[in-house]
Amino acid sequence: MNRKKSAGERAFDVFNIILLTFVGIVCLYPFLYVVLASFSDPNQFIKHDFAILLKPAGFDLTAYRQVFTKDIATGYMNTIFYVVAGTMISMCFTFLGAYVLSRKHYMFRKPLTLIIMFTMYFNGGLIPMYLWVQQLGIMDTRWAVLLPTALSTYNVIVLRSAFDSIPESLIEAAKMDGASEFTCLTKIMIPLSKASTAVIVLFYAVSRWNEWLLPTIFLRTRTLFPLQIFLREILLTSSSESILATAGDATNVTALAEIVKYATIVVSTVPILCIYPFVQKYFVTGMMIGGVKE
């Protein structure tokens, strides 16, 4: 270990640091750019010749006044509902599923495990799901968003491996004292796997926050739309002019529309970025548990 580094190794170290710094900048800068652009003055933003921004081009908050529309407010409220209600439903099912899979001595363990694992590799796809949701009569209701994706098999498996690591003797002792299986789950398994539970809650919450395709397919009523659908309209499918409620006469309309888009991204992403530093390590733990071979 105390060996002196050769010239080649030192050169490698320098090169390595430079390369990794570059990767870091490439991952971070686009978001920084979005934030800087969102505070820029439209007229100056369109004019600045080299695109790299290190500070806002001018300073203007017109865009932010345009961002808080009724759509965004509706979207935010709905998304919060889908995240909270969806995650709670998901957790109930996931706890049960993980517990059942983690128990060792019952007769139908194998077929049950097989039924659950199979869904990781094969599914009916979009069309039968769409037709089935229609036949169930929940099309265009909040249930259509909440139910079909309530359980992720991957998350069940992750939580199962956490339950597996809890000593069997604890369960046996509790059962001697007359505890039911359900009590074992709520009083022993869940309290003893808080970290993994937190990870799974975050996994569900984030995928709820991000989902857009199934809500697009299952919902028609605008008042039920989650934030992501409105974001898609603003960022990807609408024309510049239609974004603006009122276009100022002096400002460049195209540039302002652009900046409104950037401001929309900031407003819709800030909650994620605020909690990101705190929850990031839980995700990493979750990834590692999930990566353990089954």
Place this chain on the structure above:
Amino acid sequence: MEKKERFFSRAKRDLRKNRGIYLMAIPVLAFYICFSYIPIYGLQIAFKDFNLGAGIWGSPWAGFKHFQSFFTGPYFWRTLRNTLLISLYTILVCFPAPILFALLLNEVKNKAFKKTVQTVSYLPHFISLVVICGIIKEFTQSTGLINAIIAFFGGTPETMLINPARFRPIYVISDLWQTIGWNSIIYLAALSGIDPTLYDAASVDGAGRFRKILNVTLPGLLPTIIIMFILRVGQFMSVGYDKILLLYNTNTYETADVISTFVYRKGLIESNFSFSAAVSLVNSIVNFLLVIVVNKISAKVSETSLW
């Protein structure tokens, strides 16, 4: 006959003894039946002519008609080619990159620097896909950031997302950006699990740093790499089709339209339910077979497998 009876009496006893477990399994099983297995059973509309009045179960049978019309139709080669090429390019670029990234991070001695680069590199993974695609669209339009950089180096700016020749590079490069950090986690975990005495032994044998990477680190990573590769190949036919749905447009169908996006358009926009279910079924079956084959091969070659 007697065996069957014994099975039933055993099952009965077990159901009584483990009543609690089975009661808890009911909601979970109900979920999987309702939202996984009934849709799988509903795939039968691929062999039927779906009409709204009769529903999935009542529509008349149509045999392999829809499969035939897909295989002989004008979009078969286009969607197949795009699916295979986009998937192939993505694997070629985005599969090795996180491994390399993890190896490089592993060589960094400064803890704070390593931690910072890691944290920052996970960031794109947490931003919603809609926002990511919104950013891609903004940056690649003729006045966007990427075009400005290209112009700086003497290129001509263009609205890239309407140019079919640009679609696949944009898709693959943005995918690299989205996944390089996040996908390296699993390799970093594997790296920290390598027995340190192996490195010491290699040092004693006079191995330099690069030798150690080659002869200790890489072999230690191999099982993880194989598992990740199987999982990745298992998604070969599904591509990132929600990302394509957000990024493509009629101008770029030629290079961007994959089987899954074709299924989405035919089924949910044009209401050709049976036809698009047939296309989707072909896709799923190929995908499923791929997982099995790759898993078999890897079990033979390296004794590492998923099941």
